[in-house]
Amino acid sequence: MSNFSDHTHTSSLKRLRQISRLLDHLITIPGTKIGIGLDPIMGLIPIGGDILGMILSGYIILEAARLGVSKTTLGKMILNIIIDALVGAIPVLGDFFDVAWTANSYNLNLLEASLRDPNRKNKADKWFILAIIAGLLLITIVLVALPVIIISMISKALIGN
Structure with missing residues (x-):
């Protein structure tokens, strides 16, 4: 029996598919195949929305590491x-980008392909997973700091101080 069909993997994948669908394809625009999830909607909430989206996306990555996906x-x-978070942080443009760039769906496809691969190797170790957590935390901090810096620069330019 392969790891992909293992009950733990099956239940984890089911949960991750639900999260990915919720974030990337919750509602389909009538008459199109375009889906909009909570990720672009949360992105409309300044700073906090991007952080929440990052946390949920990070959870998918941590689960993938736990399931034994390669480095x-x-x-x-x-x-x-990273692409989703940085481009998504740009006001207005980032919101449109979030609709088109479905990072969570892409990541779920990568996860499933990796688990089906009979020759998979280089499973992530605990230090690599810690590095992932630290990196995601750093990106989250940048997502908070970047808008604050941009707003500060704009206000100084407008006020002239």
Whole structure:
């Protein structure tokens, strides 16, 4: 019996699929195949929405690490989240980007492909997982600091101080 069909993997994957769908494809725009999830909607909430989206996306990555995904796959998943977080933090443009860039769906596809791979290796160790957590925390801090810095610079330019 392969790891992919293991009951623990099956229940984890079911939960992760639900989270991914919730974040990326909760509602389909009538007459189109375009789905909108909570991620772009939460992105409309200044700072806090992006952080909450990052936490939920980070959970998918941590679960993938727990399920034994390779370091290479985890690296690709993290890159998807970094792109989502940094571009998503740009006002207005980031909200449209969040609709098109469904990082959680991409990451779920990477996770499932990795678990199906009979030759998978280089499973992430505890130190690598700690580095992931630290990196996600750092990105979250940047998501908080970046808008504050931009708003400060804009206000100084407008006020002239």
